[in-house]
Amino acid sequence: MRILVTGHLGYLGSEMVPVLRARDHEVIGLDTDFYGSCDFHAVPVDAPMLPLDVRDVTVTDLAALDLDAVIHLAALSNDPLSDLDPQLTYDINLDGSVHLAEVAKQAGVRRFLFSSSCSLYGKGGDAALDENAAFHPVTPYGESKVRVEQALSAMADDTFSPVYLRNATAYGLSRRLRADIVVNNLVAHAATSGKVLLESDGTPWRPLVHVLDIADAFAAVLDAPAEAIHDQAFNVGRSGENYQVREIADIVADVVGDCAVGFGVNASPDIRDYQVDFTKIHRTLTGYRPRWTVRRGVEQLWAAYRHGGMTADMFAGPAYVRLREIQRLRAAGAMGADLRWSAA
Ligand SMILES: NC(=O)c1ccc[n+]([C@@H]2O[C@H](COP(=O)([O-])OP(=O)(O)OC[C@H]3O[C@@H](n4cnc5c(N)ncnc54)[C@H](O)[C@@H]3O)[C@@H](O)[C@H]2O)c1
Structure with missing residues (x-):
């Protein structure tokens, strides 16, 4: 297939592109490249690309590419970024996504894979939540995912099959590393300070999934017949991979060794607390x-941080924390308040 991957230069995208190519898909990227200075000792992914903001894509841009599918990853990718200015998250993650889907549909693209998130479940009870569970998003980020799914569903018809891949929280090595997601963060803390520092009281439940297992899920949706995926949501993860944050900390301490598990100064209960059921994706795809597994991912990260020389300064800097990098770029005048690049 010929596939447009938006956000292909991000944490998930830069590992997904090689996975798709290994399955003989032809990949064209689309990214405004917010994190061009954020590689972790690796060659950036190299793909033909449209250097565009998703808010500005036109039907002409996409029609010229003769695409079979769009994989839409581009977004402000976490809660702290959405707290920076909730309206930006609605502009890019909600309105930008719906705009992209509309132009894709008009350009004749038949399949649209949206990178949604289990965070739209927000706060769950003790039972693992399947795709029919109620939405309780607790941030603009989570709410934007709900509203995009609803808007895409209204566009579904014989010519256009949207699919909603509700990823668990990702972990694992990527050439565009993020250290602002829980597993990667705890390992970086342990590697650079000898401490595993929890920012919550450790009790919340989180579903977790490796970046490469997310890439494989998107590839599996591309392979599936349209009737199996048309207007369907899939939780993306693996049974048995729901963890309390405290358990993740214990795994990190065990793998890294000689680490004390402690609580950060602002540690408090976290309202994002949910367990997720992954039966549907395994049954359907x-x-x-x-x-x-998280343990293998922790081992991978620990080896990479040691060999790549993750230092306390690197960890404290902007390169691997999305919010800090956006703040740095804004403060430097490289981009405006609307996160569009300033004229050179
Ligand atoms: N990483 C996770 O744990 C996780 C979990 C669930 C869902 N997701 C979703 O998966 C997607 C990718 O996440 P990620 O971790 O790779 O994020 P990331 O921040 O590493 O990458 C996002 C990419 O999108 C690009 N981008 C952002 N806004 C853009 C815009 N307006 N126009 C064009 N490009 C733009 C950025 O330059 C970046 O390369 C996001 O939609 C995110 O919400 C991620």
């Missing part, structure tokens, strides 16, 4: 086989 029979070729999908997630391979990673």
Whole structure:
């Protein structure tokens, strides 16, 4: 297939592109490249691309590419970024996504894979939540995911099959590393300070999934017949991979060794607390086989941080924390308040 991957230069996208190519898909990227200075000792992914903001894409841009599918990853990718200015999250993650889907549909693209998030479940009870569970988003980020899914669903018809991949929280090595997601963060803390520092009281539940298992899930949706995925939501992750944050900390301390588990100064209960059921994706996409566990991911990160020389200064800097990098770029005048690049 010929596939447009938006956000292909981000944490998930830069690992997804090689996975798609290995399956003989032709990939064209689209990214405004907010995090061009944020590589972690790796060659950036190299793909033909449209250097565009999703808010500005036109039907002409996409029609010229003769695409079979769009994988839409580009977004402000976490809660702290959405707290910076909630309106920006609605502009990019909600309105930008709906705009992209509309132009894709008009350009004749038949399949649209949206990178949604389990965070739209927000606050769950003790039971694991399946795709029919109620939405309780607790941030603009989570709410934007709900509203995009609803808008895309209204666009579904014989010519256009949207699919909503509700990823668990990702972990694992990527050439565009993020250290602002829980597993990667705890390992970086341990590697640079000898302490595993929890920012919550450690009790919340989180579903977790490796970046490469997310890439395989998107590839499996591309392989599936349209009737199996048309207007469907899939929780993306693996049974048995729901953890309390405290358990993740214990795994990190065990793998890194000689680490004390402690609580940060602002540690408090976290309102995002949910366990997720992954039965549907395994039942429907029979070729999908997630391979990673959190323990293996922690081992991978620990080895990478040691060999790549993750220092306390690097960890404290902007390169691997999305909010800090956006703040740095804004303060330097490289982009405006609307996160569009300033004229050179
Ligand atoms: N990483 C996770 O744990 C996780 C979990 C669930 C869902 N997701 C979703 O997956 C997607 C990718 O996440 P990620 O971790 O790779 O994020 P990321 O921040 O590493 O990458 C996002 C990419 O999108 C690009 N981008 C952002 N706004 C853009 C715009 N307006 N126009 C064009 N490009 C733009 C950025 O330059 C960046 O390359 C996001 O939609 C995110 O919400 C991520």
